Structures are given as structure tokens and as C-alpha cells.
Amino acid sequence: MIKQVLSDDIIKQYLPILTACPLFNTLGIPELTSYLHNAKVIIKNYKKNDFIAISGDPMEGIGVILEGSAILTRENVLGQRVIMANLEASSIFGEALLFSKHPLWPATIKALKPTKIMFIPLETFIETLPDCHQCQTKILSNLLEDLSEKALLLTKKVHYLTLKGMREKIYAYLTDIYTMQHSEKLVLPHNREQMAEALNVSRTALSRELGRLRDEGIIEINGRHVTLLDPQQIVEFGFNN
Numbered sequence: 290m291i292k293q294v295l296s297d298d299i300i301k302q303y304l305p306i307l308t309a310c311p312l313f314n315t316l317g318i319p320e321l322t323s324y325l326h327n328a329k330v331i332i333k334n335y336k337k338n339d340f341i342a343i344s345g346d347p348m349e350g351i352g353v354i355l356e357g358s359a360i361l362t363r364e365n366v367l368g369q370r371v372i373m374a375n376l377e378a379s380s381i382f383g384e385a386l387l388f389s390k391h392p393l394w395p396a397t398i399k400a401l402k403p404t405k406i407m408f409i410p411l412e413t414f415i416e417t418l419p420d421c422h423q424c425q426t427k428i429l430s431n432l433l434e435d436l437s438e439k440a441l442l443l444t445k446k447v448h449y450l451t452l453k454g455m456r457e458k459i460y461a462y463l464t465d466i467y468t469m470q471h472s473e474k475l476v477l478p479h480n481r482e483q484m485a486e487a488l489n490v491s492r493t494a495l496s497r498e499l500g501r502l503r504d505e506g507i508i509e510i511n512g513r514h515v516t517l518l519d520p521q522q523i524v525e526f527g528f529n530n
Contacts, residue, residue, distance in 0.1 A: 292329040292410065299332075300325050303355050303407075309379040310353055311435045312409075312428055320424040327418040331408040335359075341398040341406065342383075348392045350410035351432075354380045357404025362486070363396045372486040373446065375478060384432055385439070387411055449488050455498045458488045460526045463508075463517065473520050477513040 300322060307313055313321050331349055335341055341359055342348070354376050361374040361382060373396055376382055386392045388411070414432075418425060445465055452458045462484070466475050477484065485492040502508045507523070509516040517523060 292331055294327065294329055295325050295332075295407075306355055306379050307353070310381060311379075311438075312351070312353065312381050312384075312431050315427050315431055316424055320421075320427070324418065324421050324424045324428070327421055328409065328413045330413065331410070333406050333408065335400040335404045335406070337400055337402050339400045339404075341400055341404070342394040342396075344394055344397050346394050348383050348386050348394055350408040350413070351384050351387055352382045352398075353407045353409065354378050354382075355405040355407055358401045359398050359404055360401055360483075361396050361398050370486055371489055372479070372483050374442075375483070381435065384436055387414065387432075446487075455490060455494055456502075457526075458490060459495070459498060459502070460523050462488060463515065464524050467517060467520060467524065473517045475515045475517065477515060480513060 304318065304321070307321060307325070308316075308318065313324075316324070332355075333341075335357070341352070344363070356378060358378070359376040359382075360372060361376060362370050362372055364370050374380075374382065376398070382398065383394070386394070392411075414425070414429065445461075449458055449461055452461055463475065466477065467473070470476070479487055481496060482492055485495045488495065499508070499510055503510055507517075507519045509518060
């Protein structure tokens, strides 16, 4: 795929998305604009349900979602699909592979709707760009911070997988969201099917247990909106397991 320097029109169109991207969040607009005027990147468009990457394919660089959304999944030896990440506009992916000796996608990434992605190749990070030395340093610092945050998220994923009981998994999931959103009224990042995949359980069993929690007066649930009626019980359970 041809690498290109972004035109002024494209930079102007996507500047709000890029300023919200974790890779660029400490750059001022003049710095970011200067970087985009010098960095050679790859722009790709995908239709709904297109595969952006398939496990084992070579990677072309860090991906930044400019439009649309995607989902990153892996399959276990039993063929069960597990959601590793939901990717929305301004999200980045592939950063853990950037400096790998064998940069092959370890997971599958699929577009959930028409999606546009900017891929930033390795040379953009290691080669000095004109008038961009300071902003390249900031970008590398942001990259390291993002990797640290995602390592923590991976630890949570592993935690879900190690829990055996359905209620334990749900409580751990709700506790993590409660901690992030600081509210008893939660907006879940997943729909029911995606939540089941994230917790590595069947959707039917998950729905049944959520119904029990609702009937016991522990939660109220309406689609992705969940109210914790007894957050202390949920959080304390998480700390004791």
C-alpha cells in the first residue's frame, strides 16, 4: 500500500479525532499539524464486516481509527471467540507489535461499520522528521503510557478468565466499570453478546444470571444501562475474591 503525507484537507477534516487520540494527546495543534505534514502514513477504507487484520497477517503500522468502529477478537482452541477490545474513532491498535522482530497480527480485527483507518509505520517513529523532533519525543512518551494502560486492561481480562462462577465474573466486570465511571449508574461498553464474549461465557447463561441479580434487587438493567442498587456488595465481593 502506498504511503502518503496527508493533504491539508484531510488533516483539517480529522484533526478533532486525532487530537483525541491517545498517541497525540499531549501535542498542541501546531505540533500535530507539523507532524502530519511530514509523516508518511497509509489510509485505508473498510466496509461493514470487512476484516481489517487477520491473525498471522503482517502489520503495516499502528492503526488509528479515523471513522467508524471495529472489534478485536481472538479464538481459543475450542473455537470460542473472545473480545479483546472495542475500537472507536480516535482509538489506536497494534502498538505492542511496533518494535517486534516478528510483527504479525496476533488477533483478528473486524469493522463493525464503514471504517477509515490511518496506519502509522515504524519508520515514522524512528526516523527524524523535519522540525518534529520534540513532537516525536512526545508521541513516543504517549505510546509508552498507552502500552502501560493496556497492560492493566489485559490483566483485568485475565482476571475474568480465571474466575469460575458466573456471578463472580459479572461482579468483577461491573466493579471495573464502576471504578472507571465513578457512578452507580453505569453505561456498559458492550452489548449482551459482546459482554458474554468478554467474560468467556454463553450469552444465555449471562442473561439468566443478570436476571437473577435484577430479581434479587442488586441491579437494574436496561440494555447497556445498569444501575447498581447494592454497589457495596458487588465491590466487596470483588475485593474478597
